Amino acid sequence: MRNGALASGRWWNDLLWRTSFRLKLRMLLHGIFPPVTTPFYPDGKVYFKKLESNVERYSRTPAAGIVALGSTGEAIMLSDQERSDVLRVVRETAAPNKVLIAGTGLESAFETLRSTEYAAELGYDIAMVRTPHYYKKQMQTGNILAFYRTVADRSALPVIIYNIPQFTGYDMPAEVVVELAGHPNVIGIKESSGDVEKVRKMVEGTRHIKRNATVTETFEAVTPRMLSAAASGTSAEGGELVPVGVLSGIVETSPRLAKQRDMGHPPDLSLAKPSSSAVTLVGKMKTRQKEVGFQVLVGAAQKLQPSLDAGAVGAILAFACSAPTACYEIYAAWKEGDAGLARLKQERIAKAAQVVAGDLGVPGVKYGMDFNGYYGGPSRLPFLPLTADVKAEVERLLSDIRN
Secondary structure (H helix, E strand, O other), X not given: OHXXXXXXXXXXXXXXXXXXXXXXXXXXXXXXXXXXXXXXOOOOOEOHHHHHHHHHHHHOXXXXXXXXXXXXXXXXXXXXXHHHHHHHHHHHHOOOOOEEEEEOOOOOHHHHHHHHHHHHHHOOOEEEEEOOOOOHHHOOHHHHHHHHHHHHHHOOOOEEEEEOHHXXXXXXXXXXXXXXXXXXXXXXXXXXXXXXXXXXXXHHHOOOOOEEEEEEOOOOEOOHHHHHHHHHOOOOOOOOOOOHHHHHHHHHOOHHHHHHHHOOOOOXXXXXXXXXXXXXXXXXXXXXXXXXXXXXXXXXXXHHHHHHHOOOOEEEOOHHHHOHHXXXXXXXXXXXXXXXXXXXXXXXXXXXXXXXXXXXHHHHHHHHHHHOOOOOOOOOOOOOOOOHHHHHHHHHHOOOOOO
């Protein structure tokens, strides 16, 4: 071993940084993700204990992961320090097997990258980047392409686009999404327009994109953070940024790469061609490779089942904050190929999802959480509390959708 290089790990860490760009992309985004709300005290300060409580409860649901600082989290209402604190608390509280997505999109690429870097340091898995929109007349195709390519080129995390035209006033055309999908660090989109035909168009336009994702032996999502924890025998709570486990798993399956490592030489990763059927042991975690494409997630719970039929692979749903299991039941039935049950489950929540999340927005979602045993609490002005009549309507709509 040359000068204790392997023991010191200096060249190994350098290699990890050079290769993490490619390796960190191997991530599955299938399933339901609640975008957690930000709880407040009556005086408007963030109620972090209630945030912890909510995240702990979501961690016990079948949700595939958790999103922090989405629109439902009132991220735009928070100070820089509050956003940082919310990211930290969610990261520290979430179960280690949940995929963690951080909303890091701000109006400039510079600030977006700074926010993304902080999320990466905490140990988040993915950055969700909202479309810039304030200078609407200048948000032409060239501006949007330059923004996302710059962020994706320099981001410490893989990126999913966040399109929410009902809030931003800008609706990213499907053609622009397809063009950005070719970037190796843009792995998906949260499409919240509710336009099922657009979902179909994006899926068709990106069908040629093929990537591998590391998954468990039973095809559940695995992230570099989880693999790194598995390789080191920890509980994935150390905030590791470098995907040691991914690289270790690939190296261990190739005798030639393992020999290079043991001799103190950086392994030539071009020699690693993991089979989709081969099982790799990383610590105590068994993993395999699954081919995925550009992954389209949607944001309208009232249209979840038709969106899945159109090619979406999952959803980040405000309504899942109030009723995570009810949303998951639609996905699970669809995943099992039971179209009739999926439609039945969809019909069960369609009206409630439209009113509670679509029409009433964050205050409606928060009251739905209160009704279903989570902590919703107040929202910040200019949001107003729901009236007694509206609260009664929410209760009626959720009466058979208890979680």
